[in-house]
Amino acid sequence: MMAAERKKILLVPLDPVHDVGLKLIRRALKEAGHDTLLLPPGLEPNEVVSKLLEQNGVDFVLVSRTIGYRVGELLAEFVDLVEACGVRERVILVVGGMAVRPELAAELGFDAGFGSGTTPEEVVAYVEGRPFVAGKERGTGKKKVDLTAGYSYAYRNREIEKQLDLITQEILTWVGNKTSPAVERARLAFSALRGEIEPGEFREKYLGYCDDLVRDYYNHRRLPNRTRLLDREELDALERHQHWEGISTAVREGLPRPAIFIQYGTGCPIMDIMHIKTCEAWGADGVVHFDPSWGARTEGLLAGYLAHSEDGTVITLENLRLLKEYLWPGTLWQVRAHRGLNTPETVVLAGEVGADLTKINMVYASLGAGMDPARMTVDGVEAIRWAVHYGLSFDVVTNEELCGVPAYKAFAGMLIVAHLARKMGGRPILQPLFCRSPEVMIYGQMKDNYIDYNAAKILALQGIIDAPLWPGAPIGFLTHTEDRVQSAVTTALHACLARSLGVEAISIASSDEAYAGGPIVAASRIDTLRGTYEGFRFFGSAGIEPTSRAQEWAQELVAGITRVLKDVASSGSFVQALYRGLLGSPEDGAYPGRVGRGTLLRKEPGEDV
Amino acid sequence: MFKVGFAGTAKNTGKTTALMYFLQQAFAGCQRVGLSGIGYDGEDLDHLTGLPKPRVFCPRGTIIATAQRCLARGTASCRLLEVLPVSNALGPICLAEVVNPGLAVIAGPNKRGDLRRTLKAFARGGCELVFVDGAFGRMSPFVEVDGLILATGAARNRALDCLVRETRALDRIFTLPAAVLKGAVEGENTIVIWGQGGGTIRFRETSLLSPELVQEVARAAASAEVISLPGAVPGRLLGKFSRELGEDLAGKTLIVSDPTKLLVLGEYVEAVAALDQIAAFGGRVMVRERIPLLAVTINPFYPREVNNTFCKDFIDGNLLKQALAAVTRVPVINVREGGPAYYLDTARREVVTIDN
Structure with missing residues (x-):
């Protein structure tokens, strides 16, 4: 039954031959119960207007024409003729075709314009006066999703579960009464944000746990190198820049998975917002905040709207709030906390500001990001505790693979952190890398194809535990070149493989991310989002079939993981295992970090969160 | 309130450039000026040819009527006065006052009835003079203005004899x-x-x-x-x-x-x-209704198509001006000739004529 008022629509192919698009639209309009009359192609404007005048009560005239040489003039003459005949006020004129945009429609005198990619449903919605808020129908897939929903976290491999139990129990016991400057700052920040502590007292205590760089900033307004405060005019300009066009279509278009994440961190939160809005409009489901590497090696967080002239956007409460303000409500937002001296405090800020996800992995932070294993373990446990408090799920990344650590060792570390999170009530997401890692370059697992070893990783993890998987980060890492087309294609193919394997989410790079040598450009983000969209469209529900090697490698990975976990468990100390290289050794390319070494403190008796 | 339309015989014939000079001149005369357009003006690159276009600079105090979402697309700061019951393909059109001068994007009412309603809003806003920019060769909405400045040139036709014939024709039609x-x-x-x-x-x-x-x-x-x-x-x-x-x-x-x-x-x-x-x-x-022709502006520029893209080219501006001046009674002004001073003088004479 038709809900909307029946409309009379004249469909005009103002084109010598083409009317296919209008035929599709006519079918949708007829199905919706509207009266349609499709004119033949090749009529002159005066003939079309004659037909319009002959028909009584036409509500809409939908003109189709691909823009080309002198076509603008032809369309403008048509509109002018309708006006001169005295019927312009009575009909709504719409133009559609390749290269048509609303601006051009306005210039030509039409009431609306639809370009390539417009669906018949969108036109029906327009005719019925329903808001098609840049894709009500097409955008339905962009509702915020819980990546961990439906997963039991039940183990399918009991031996691995047993080893993980032993290791994580030891970790919790070891952390026991230890604390760190970061743990204390996180608690102070939490109290201050709730107004439970006077600003003066907070500042004094907080700065007591900070580096000179942070103290200088608060006490003397001395900014770190390559940073500056955004001025009022810049923030006002952002406020005025409100014509975001909204969401066009989800890359995964209506299907529940995988959610597509992009990573931002241009250094400037305003520029980040531009990138985020671009990616939202081109169908990204989520965005990941990248902070500068020096921020992770500094005790304490700065404050204010801070811009940074190199990679990574400084984490401050104000920057995060600004970014959150401009996020579309359906966009998932991850603030990384995994690899620095401010890990617990970052989780507190992310939770307070309203992030959906964070990122925690003390193994990677210790072996691939320069952090002292003991300090990072204490901070990591605290960060997980805060993530549980705020209901933030988090991924456990395995970027130590990029240093050369073989996948089975990296996965063992990831599973330890994930199991620890489960013990503490968290909902972790496993993040295996979909990359051409040093390991495969040496041992040749990707000599023939990129499918089998990536598939093996997923099959191995799926065989161990029923947990969500989020390959990253970004997928296809180290298969990208400076050629944007090549990069977009390899990203799209890895995305299709990930989708075929049934993962929950993927992170994709821009097509110039690996070789930008500086700021990346918005157009290159669109390359990979569009490429992935087309890949998903191409494969649909059809899958990619790995060879038998995938299963063999999956079994090898599981065996390797089991072996490593047994070694760690029998060593009796997770932290010592990190120092000793059981989860990644100097021979592999992993070195236990030194940042934060010797900074652990003893907790006051009876103190807890 | 006097309403002046800037119509073109085609795209790229210099409507917006002409309008800019008249706008500056009107401000020099301290008039409260309204500005709108029946197309989309103020973008840096042409929608179709990709060539740079003249930007629309609005002095402080200009009242503009444009799609509300276009207010943020320029550099001029505007104070919203009224959202009009009129819209175009970009959404509702509003009346706004420029409080900090700058560039504006003008996408106003694009049909006659909407233009009439918008002009009434300008009158309510206290405007003494309103300029309405055209789009392509569209003429029909200009029934609502009191006088027309017509832009023509090589973008319409590169052949001088054709432009002469057309201008004579236009002069004849506007003086019926x-x-x-x-x-x-x-x-x-x-x-x-x-x-x-x-x-x-x-x-x-x-x-x-x-x-x-x-x-x-x-x-x-x-x-x-x-x-x-x-x-x-x-x-x-x-x-x-x-x-x-x-x-x-x-x-x-x-x-x-x-x-x-x-x-x-x-x-x-x-x-x-x-x-x-x-x-x-x-x-x-x-x-039944006359629309006085006030002036003809000429533009020797035309976009030349080369390998599926466009580049700038020009015909002889002096020849064009002399030829057209011979077939119309209104002043013929070359937008590229003599610099702004010459043009402003000519414009002043026209605006004074309008005032009288």
Whole structure:
């Protein structure tokens, strides 16, 4: 039954031959119960207007024409003729075709314009006066999703579960009464944000746990190198820049998975917002905040709207709030906390500001990001505790693979952190890398194809535990070149493989991310989002079939993981295992970090969160 | 309030450039100026050719009518005065005052009725002078303005003789004498024929859009005195009408609603050929509503297509100006000639004329 008022629509192919698009639209309009009359192609404007005048009560005239040489003039003459005949006020004129945009429609005198990619449903919605808020129908897939929903976290491999139990129990016991400057700052920040502590007292205590760089900033307004405060005019300009066009279509278009994440961190939160809005409009489901590497090696967080002239956007409460303000409500937002001296405090800020996800992995932070294993373990446990408090799920990344650590060792570390999170009530997401890692370059697992070893990783993890998987980060890492087309294609193919394997989410790079040598450009983000969209469209529900090697490698990975976990468990100390290289050794390319070494403190008796 | 339209015979004929000079001049005269347009102006690159376009700079105090979402697209800071009950393909149109000068994107009402409503809003806002920028060769909405500045040039046609012929035609059409309809036919908005004992014949149609209708109206008009054609009258079909009636046109008056109705489909030259033919047979053509032509601006620039893209090119501006000045009574101004000072002087004379 038709809900909307029946409309009379004249469909005009103002084109010598083409009317296919209008035929599709006519079918949708007829199905919706509207009266349609499709004119033949090749009529002159005066003939079309004659037909319009002959028909009584036409509500809409939908003109189709691909823009080309002198076509603008032809369309403008048509509109002018309708006006001169005295019927312009009575009909709504719409133009559609390749290269048509609303601006051009306005210039030509039409009431609306639809370009390539417009669906018949969108036109029906327009005719019925329903808001098609840049894709009500097409955008339905962009509702915020819980990546961990439906997963039991039940183990399918009991031996691995047993080893993980032993290791994580030891970790919790070891952390026991230890604390760190970061743990204390996180608690102070939490109290201050709730107004439970006077600003003066907070500042004094907080700065007591900070580096000179942070103290200088608060006490003397001395900014770190390559940073500056955004001025009022810049923030006002952002406020005025409100014509975001909204969401066009989800890359995964209506299907529940995988959610597509992009990573931002241009250094400037305003520029980040531009990138985020671009990616939202081109169908990204989520965005990941990248902070500068020096921020992770500094005790304490700065404050204010801070811009940074190199990679990574400084984490401050104000920057995060600004970014959150401009996020579309359906966009998932991850603030990384995994690899620095401010890990617990970052989780507190992310939770307070309203992030959906964070990122925690003390193994990677210790072996691939320069952090002292003991300090990072204490901070990591605290960060997980805060993530549980705020209901933030988090991924456990395995970027130590990029240093050369073989996948089975990296996965063992990831599973330890994930199991620890489960013990503490968290909902972790496993993040295996979909990359051409040093390991495969040496041992040749990707000599023939990129499918089998990536598939093996997923099959191995799926065989161990029923947990969500989020390959990253970004997928296809180290298969990208400076050629944007090549990069977009390899990203799209890895995305299709990930989708075929049934993962929950993927992170994709821009097509110039690996070789930008500086700021990346918005157009290159669109390359990979569009490429992935087309890949998903191409494969649909059809899958990619790995060879038998995938299963063999999956079994090898599981065996390797089991072996490593047994070694760690029998060593009796997770932290010592990190120092000793059981989860990644100097021979592999992993070195236990030194940042934060010797900074652990003893907790006051009876103190807890 | 005086309303000036800037119409072009085609895209890229210099409408916006001309408008900018007039806008500055009007501010020099301390007038409260309103600005709108029936297209989309102020973008840095042309939607179709990709070539740079003149930007629209608005001094402080300019009242602009544009799509509300375009306010943020320029650098001018604006204070919203009113959201009008009028919209275009970019959404609702608003009236806003420029509080910090800068560039603006103007996408105003693009149909006649909406332009009328917008002009009333300008009047409520206290504007003394309103400029309305055109789009492509669209003329019909300009029925609502008090005077027209017409931009033409190489972008319309690179052949000088064609531009001369067209400009002569436009001058002729815009200077057609005015007629006033009274009595029973005064409010008619369809084709009506009357006089000389044939009675009054009313047609259902407003416009002469098909050869069949031309024949039908011509047959009915054979013994009539007055033929009122309130809608569109394309030049070619007016020519056919003239040929159908031939010598029967002697003593007959054709009344067209306004000059824009003879300009549809860009058939000016054909329309004027028909006017000449009607005059030769002893008939005449008048308009119910005149739109005074104030000036013709010329632009020797044209976008030249090279390998599926466009580049800038020019014809001889002096030759063009001399040739067009010979066929129109209004001033002919080259937007690239003599610099702003010359242009402003010419513009001042025109604005003074408007004031008087």
